[in-house]
Amino acid sequence: MITVLSGGTGGAKFIQGLARVIAPDELTIIVNTGDDLTWWGLHVSPDIDSVNYGLAGLLSAERGWGIEGETFACLEAARHLGLPTWFQLGDRDLALHLARTEMLRSGKSLSEATAEITRQFGITAAVLPMTNDRVETRVLTSAGELSFQEYFVRERYQPAPLGVRYSGAEVAEPAPGVLRAIAEAEGIIIAPSNPITSVGPILSLPAVREALRKTQAPIAAISPIIGSAAVSGPAAALMRCAGFEVSFRGVAATYADFLDVIIADQRDAGSARSTDVFVQFCDTIMVSNDTKDALARAALSALDRARARELALVDSGASVGASS
């Protein structure tokens, strides 16, 4: 049983490979809900949806969010009716938000709604929201405090981030199954998602972080940073404002209290310096099914090695081969 902590885009792509490399029903994915929003009165869980669309084979490869071949007739009509349209919902995607909102309105928890939706999609992996409570990622920027979607989508992460807080995290409970998935996993993988705004909200739940520190399972994280730049999105600026070095080492540092192995891109192999965790280099750019599958295998292999304590601590200048 493998447990993954994931945000949206990068995580969803990684999980697509992982669910081909191991049986999907041996997979539990704990997903960020810190960037959930109420849009047009509907409850939208962008990261859960990306993971589900990825696992269902529906995820748009081009956009990295939403459904392949999606249409936007409702959005266009909404624009004419004066509804805000900076957050874009496709016609088919809308059905999912309508369905989830109806389930929540009928008294189901987000966990229950998510389980129902994954079942409808024929997904056998367990997809768990990090919490059924409201935890909201807030980005303090040069333009004021924004919700994550306001910062990321509406403002296209142009305002300089000054800090991030996870509103409600102190009192939020992990969703049913989350702590058990961490305690009982054979291995745990932090997906190549933004450490501050995708994985950060999950870790902001005190009980989750505590469970990660305590679990016997080896824990690997895949760096979404190559060199000193994010593969996509605002991860670099957000890490910097949170006081972390923008590098795979900085990513490892955000997870320092529980991480066993960081998986970094092979382009960084030459620059390896002393680090407190094991490091494994491989190709982390997921441009095809083959590269996604290879990264999944590399992550599983890293967990195996961590479990067997076969990995050597990387010393300054030491080179470690990629497993893929």
Next chain:
Amino acid sequence: MITVLSGGTGGAKFIQGLARVIAPDELTIIVNTGDDLTWWGLHVSPDIDSVNYGLAGLLSAERGWGIEGETFACLEAARHLGLPTWFQLGDRDLALHLARTEMLRSGKSLSEATAEITRQFGITAAVLPMTNDRVETRVLTSAGELSFQEYFVRERYQPAPLGVRYSGAEVAEPAPGVLRAIAEAEGIIIAPSNPITSVGPILSLPAVREALRKTQAPIAAISPIIGSAAVSGPAAALMRCAGFEVSFRGVAATYADFLDVIIADQRDAGSARSTDVFVQFCDTIMVSNDTKDALARAALSALDRARARELALVDSGASVGASS
């Protein structure tokens, strides 16, 4: 100033013609909301929407409801997600229900939301919901009591109707502007809509019926019944179960306490028998813009004649020429 009482399909088509024959801003339409429903958590006002789509030139001529050239991608996805789909919302139509629901959620009344929507559509006629309160048309059938949409759409009006009630009507207030539009009109037209389930709910508001009885304006109704059959839908069975003869005379009887003139189809001219109101025959089948416009002119002409008391009471066997 002309005021029209209208339901959906037939009324929307009639109003399209009327808004070409007179200036739209001289037109007030009081619309049935008895078949409003909450669908997928959204407030849907089918008759208001048909009137608006008709006036905006968007109404599907083929279906008689919804938008011409509409797509149904969301509906198809909703079906796969287990949402009920017997009531069909198109992708662009959905934007309207999302927008209205957001307005209602923000505290606007249905009147205010409707005014905002007509403004967005560039409609200069005044479109008024009959009430901002909840009045629900309930159809008692051989298969139990159903909401109007359950009876009409889901069950395709197959269960035999035994009776109709307008739940909430006793305590509902007419929406702002409704009573004034009746009191101050130069003429009032009851559109060729189902007398029991389209016009009936409007008349079920005690203050509306009282205002119609008291107004100085002439009142004409267009019969949706030709011979002993409805032009479309279940009007015949519903009239029968309410104790009315299925004929233009039966239609006139439903409005007997305030009606001045019934406009009946010319196919019924030969069968004219004694009736308590003036009757004018013309072509009431609206198959083209020309026939819609002609019916609108006939209705206005009937109002003029009623106003001038030029119309002769139809006697048994007497034939009255069509004005169009």
